[in-house]
Amino acid sequence: MTDTGTLPVTSPDRRPLVALYAGSFDPVTHGHEDLIKRTLTFADRLIVAVAHNVNKQPLFTVEERMHFIREVTGNDPRIEVRSFRGLLVDFARDTGARVNVRGLRAVSDFEYEFQIALMNRHLRPELETVFMTPSLDTTYISSSMVREVARFNGDVSGLVHPLVGDALMTRYAAMRAAGELPPLPATAKGGTPTGSAETGNAETGNTETGRSL
Numbered sequence: 729m730t731d732t733g734t735l736p737v738t739s740p741d742r743r744p745l746v747a748l749y750a751g752s753f754d755p756v757t758h759g760h761e762d763l764i765k766r767t768l769t770f771a772d773r774l775i776v777a778v779a780h781n782v783n784k785q786p787l788f789t790v791e792e793r794m795h796f797i798r799e800v801t802g803n804d805p806r807i808e809v810r811s812f813r814g815l816l817v818d819f820a821r822d823t824g825a826r827v828n829v830r831g832l833r834a835v836s837d838f839e840y841e842f843q844i845a846l847m848n849r850h851l852r853p854e855l856e857t858v859f860m861t862p863s864l865d866t867t868y869i870s871s872s873m874v875r876e877v878a879r880f881n882g883d884v885s886g887l888v889h890p891l892v893g894d895a896l897m898t899r900y901a902a903m904r905a906a907g908e909l910p911p912l913p914a915t916a917k918g919g920t921p922t923g924s925a926e927t928g929n930a931e932t933g934n935t936e937t938g939r940s941l
Contacts, residue, residue, distance in 0.1 A: 747771035747858075748825035750816055753778055753793045754786045755892045757874055759866040761800055763831050764807065766860065773806050775823055780813045787875055787899060800889040817852035828857045833867055881912055 747767050753760060753776070767774050778793050788796070790811045797809045812819040820828065828848065830841050838859075845857040862869075874887050878896035885893055903909045 744772035745770070745827065746773045746775065746823065746825045747827040747829050748775050748777060748816075748820050748823065749829040750777035750779060750812070750819075752781055752784065752786065752871065753797060754784075754788055754871050755793065755874065755888060755896065756797050756800055757866075757869045757871055757888050757892075758886075759831065759833075759862050759869040760797075761889070762863045762866045763829065763860055764801060767829050768804075768806055771827065773808065774829075775825055776801075776807060776809045777816075777819060778809070778811045780811060788895070792895070796889070796892050796895070799891050815851065817848050817855055820855050821852060826854065826856060828855055830857060830859050832859050832861055833870065879909070 747770075749760075749764060749767060751760070764774065764776065776797050778790050778797070780790060786793070794809045794811060798807075801807050801809075810823075816828065819825075828845075830845070832838055832841060841857075841859065845859075848855055848857060861867075869887050874884055875896070877887070878884050878893070879900050881897075881900075884896060887893075888896070900909065904911060
């Protein structure tokens with residue numbers, strides 16, 4: 729057998745690396761898609777875990793959010809989309825995930841995520857946390873900002889998949905028709921009023937599992 733001087737990419741006894749990417753994904757954005765695709769460059773399988781967050785009233789149901797993720801990822805067989813409740817470390821143990829992927833948009837994200845990572849290590853040392861920075865063109869995107877832009881009829885085409893964009897506009901139109909939201913202001917003709925007077929500055933989008941990029 730000829731020695732090529734290189735190590736094999738895989739070996740018979742190598743365990744598949746299962747990564748976990750958890751968040752609220754309300755809704756899934758191009759920033760989420762970016763991290764999902766890049767995680768698959770080093771993980772054999774990725775579980776995208778949609779959290780049932782008791783501290784927030786989501787715009788979309790868990791089932792809707794899971795559907796959006798499956799559609800925008802093209803139903804990739806390496807990606808499993810699931811929902812979970814409770815502690816992330818327990819879900820990781822049950823699914824065999826060994827890596828917890830977290831996205832850091834800015835330095836301000838790090839302190840919170842660092843504390844969560846240390847607690848997760850305390851609870852389950854076998855689970856490693858991997859911090860990933862977003863691609864340059866998705867750094868500014870967050871689910872909360874996307875919701876706010878869509879709520880005021882802004883253009884979200886560069887922020888989310890068309891399926892998600894249509895769902896956002898349809899949901900907010902239905903809420904206005906039902907009287908759950910006030911009518912659009914006369915100036916809302918496709919602008920991007922993040923940090924509006926009605927809602928204040930866009931929130932960071934915390935979930936019980938940590939910030940969701």
